Amino acid sequence: MKLEVLTVSDNQEIQNSIISKIRELINYKNLEPGDKLPSERMLSDKFGVSRSNVRDAIQKLEFYGLLKSIPQSGTFVANIGVVAMNGMIEDILRLETPDFKSLVETRILLELKTVRLASLRRSEEDLKNIKEALDAYKEKALSGEDAVQEDLLFHLAIAKASRNSTMNTFMLTITPQIIIDFEKYHVCDKDQAVMGIEEHTDIYEAIKKQDPELAKQKMKDHFKALYQYCYNVK
């Protein structure tokens, strides 16, 4: 287990080092938006690493919109100037795995917004999906089983109903880590699950009534315990 973590860390190091070298190259050669980077083979040769490592690094920079690979042509620097490029690569290199507090803080921010938007924009089908998620959660929680999954699916259903694809994506990306941390820190015990039913129902009713402020308040109440817990732990 230790070894695995180590290798992952090493790979991360290698990738960051390659990203760093690509930045130096862009600076040194004064590459501007639209200019072509040296080929993957050349880079892997120059950096002394495998081509797949170079490809992975490029893919990451492509994800953040800094580079653009075109199939049989080359890799190009995106329509972004050298200043922004440097600043963003700097930030990307410093990206750390988010701590629990940061995660919860962000989740609360997002959910107070998505629940408000969902109240305003939900379709009848959205409402139906939320209701189904609520019922599934109810049943599981009442049976005394662990209902963390159904809990989060209820929240994801609200995020989907918010009709904001960016926030929906963000909720999707933080959910797995939240599940892991919840289990790690033993948040959401079973006694809270029953209380959660009432709170979830309140949120659902507010969305049904299309009352954004009420929905936001009910979500706030729902997060109250989590919020305090989170700030006590860390």
Add this chain to the structure above:
Amino acid sequence: MKLEVLTVSDNQEIQNSIISKIRELINYKNLEPGDKLPSERMLSDKFGVSRSNVRDAIQKLEFYGLLKSIPQSGTFVANIGVVAMNGMIEDILRLETPDFKSLVETRILLELKTVRLASLRRSEEDLKNIKEALDAYKEKALSGEDAVQEDLLFHLAIAKASRNSTMNTFMLTITPQIIIDFEKYHVCDKDQAVMGIEEHTDIYEAIKKQDPELAKQKMKDHFKALYQYCYNVK
């Protein structure tokens, strides 16, 4: 150009189809958290696609925390139940490229929060970084040049000072697309750049004074024009 878009779309289709098949497999075989998936070779064989396609699909599901590859052992379903797994894969398959309105809406939400947090948590070094970004923006804007990069670097400096790694990451991920859309829709003309100097300075001063509510209000003012523009366009 058309062709490129087409192939990208095709690749996306292939990947989604593989993800979909993996889901069916998990459902059919009733795989639970911790269970091992068939090997990559077996999957590529069974699905009739290349192994690298399977690897890419697995990597994506790994990003969303649904699978976990362990080097010389196998790929395992994460500590997430079959219900949440299905719901999340469903959402992942439906992920669309975010529209401009969704992007701006999310950015405003994030920035109103980060500027507040930055006011409360900023270190002296954070403040220095923000000041430097502000000065760079000032200089560029006053010279009449395009200062979109320096503009966004100022905002990213604030995000960094918020000491919330998740929000910082989210700001990084949406920034490139925002730049692209800004240029596409010709937001942020040069006459706005000069006005932006004053607004940026106000925000900086509020952060310096560690006044979170003032900072939030100044950021709100800063976004006022953008907000209206965004809701008129779409």
Add this chain to the structure above:
DNA sequence: CCATATTTTTTGGTTAACCAGTTTTGGAAC
């Protein structure tokens, strides 16, 4: 029959060869 050592198989990851386009280049024709 059990516990331990050893060989064999299986695994995700890596490397190198290959492919189908794109880009460059060299020289022929005018």
Add this chain to the structure above:
DNA sequence: GTTCCAAAACTGGTTAACCAAAAAATATGG
């Protein structure tokens, strides 16, 4: 000197062979 075209070189993507480590199976000794 310019234009054009074919051929060679180069490109990111794909495929298949290979690697080392981890499991699994088999053998060995008690």
